[in-house]
Amino acid sequence: MQLLYACVNVCVFLGGLAEEVDEKVLHAAFIPFGDITDIQIPLDYETEKHRGFAFIEFELAEVND
Secondary structure (H helix, E strand, C coil): CCCCCCCEEEEEEEEECCCCCHHHHHHHHHHCCCEEEEEEEECCCCEECCCCCCEEEEEECCCCC
C-alpha cells in the first residue's frame, strides 16, 4: 500500500476531475466551505497531466468550551 497524502486537518478526496480542472478552479469552488490550507493534485509523470483526483485540506475550526 502506498501513502499518497497525509492530512493533518480535515481532508477531502475528490475523484473524476476533468483535465481542465486545476488548483485555482478547486480553490474557487471549495473556499465557501472553509479556510483551505492545501490542495494536492497528483500528476502522472509520463503524461505530465493530473491523474483525475485531488485532496483538499481545510483548517480545523477551534472549539472553545
